Amino acid sequence: MNLIDLHCDTLWKLMDLGGEGDLLENDGSVSIRKLEEEGALAQFFACFVYRDAMEGNTPEEQYEAGYRHVLDMIDHMSRQAERYSGRLELAKKPEDIEIIQKKGKTGAVLTVEEGGVLNGSLARLDELYRRGVRLITLLWNYENCIGAPGSRVPSNMEKGLTPFGIRVVERMNELGMIVDVSHAADGVFWDVIKRSRRPVAATHSNCRALADHPRNLTDEMLRALGEQGGVAGLNFYGPFLGTPEESRLEEMTAHVLHMIETGGEDLPAIGTDFDGFDGLKRMDIPDTGHMDRLREALKKAGLSERQLDKVWYKNALRVWKER
Numbered sequence: 641m642n643l644i645d646l647h648c649d650t651l652w653k654l655m656d657l658g659g660e661g662d663l664l665e666n667d668g669s670v671s672i673r674k675l676e677e678e679g680a681l682a683q684f685f686a687c688f689v690y691r692d693a694m695e696g697n698t699p700e701e702q703y704e705a706g707y708r709h710v711l712d713m714i715d716h717m718s719r720q721a722e723r724y725s726g727r728l729e730l731a732k733k734p735e736d737i738e739i740i741q742k743k744g745k746t747g748a749v750l751t752v753e754e755g756g757v758l759n760g761s762l763a764r765l766d767e768l769y770r771r772g773v774r775l776i777t778l779l780w781n782y783e784n785c786i787g788a789p790g791s792r793v794p795s796n797m798e799k800g801l802t803p804f805g806i807r808v809v810e811r812m813n814e815l816g817m818i819v820d821v822s823h824a825a826d827g828v829f830w831d832v833i834k835r836s837r838r839p840v841a842a843t844h845s846n847c848r849a850l851a852d853h854p855r856n857l858t859d860e861m862l863r864a865l866g867e868q869g870g871v872a873g874l875n876f877y878g879p880f881l882g883t884p885e886e887s888r889l890e891e892m893t894a895h896v897l898h899m900i901e902t903g904g905e906d907l908p909a910i911g912t913d914f915d916g917f918d919g920l921k922r923m924d925i926p927d928t929g930h931m932d933r934l935r936e937a938l939k940k941a942g943l944s945e946r947q948l949d950k951v952w953y954k955n956a957l958r959v960w961k962e963r
């Protein structure tokens with residue numbers, strides 16, 4: 641019921657792996673039908689760019705191609721929203737979400753994963769906003785014009801925002817876009833916390849205390865996020881849960897409980913990362929249509945209905961509202 645999932649790579653899967661795939665029904669984990677089965681409020685759809693899959697001889701050229709690819713993904717999503725206009729609608733502001741629900745439809749929010757596509761241009765950030773993008777995941781797994789990604793190499797993990805990255809955070813604050821620190825180096829995370837005047841999201845990152853991975857957040861980071869009104873979205877990928885080959889309810893529950901203990905009940909949200917990974921031997925929640933299993937497990941673990949609603953949608957919605 642009422643789920644807001646802050647991160648999926650379904651658009652990437654539809655376009656890069658399956659041509660111009662369809663959102664109503666597909667063989668991935670997220671579709672309009674599955675969102676309806678869950679009774680979802682909104683799904684955030686990432687326009688994800690895998691730099692090394694882009695044409696070009698230098699990172700800059702690849703990011704140029706990546707930017708064009710993002711625009712193609714936005715167009716594809718817009719066409720899908722038009723085709724299924726009776727069931728899906730793009731949300732441009734948080735207030736839209738409840739209005740869309742009242743019309744009996746599911747909300748969709750556009751995001752970009754890999755801020756490198758800005759390629760040093762703030763005008764490009766404004767352009768993405770005009771086209772409906774409301775959240776940007778600053779980093780992916782490459783160093784870019786904004787900063788450096790999470791890494792096991794300490795000197796890389798300490799790298800912070802570049803001067804351009806600082807201006808990106810400031811401009812995103814002005815525009816009311818959500819700054820997403822998932823994938824960022826710890827140094828970038830702390831720079832963003834220091835600089836952002838708005839709540840920050842780590843849309844698809846878990847707890848490093850339970851699964852020691854640079855993609856996850858330390859207790860100190862969870863506390864800082866909680867204190868500044870931000871959210872951390874529970875990621876279903878096995879290695880980030882601490883079970884490399886499996887994605888199980890047991891660990892998902894443990895990560896949510898740890899987030900609450902460390903950063904408070906206003907911290908956890910959901911950021912499944914559906915369609916951004918595969919190859920696991922076991923997935924307790926294979927798709928959006930089976931999210932009730934997690935809600936049930938969290939309930940059994942002792943979460944109240946109030947807390948469940950926060951995890952399911954209220955925390956995510958709050959972060960967008962306090963943009």
Ligand SMILES: [Zn+2]
Binds near residue numbers: 753916
């Ligand atoms: Zn990601």
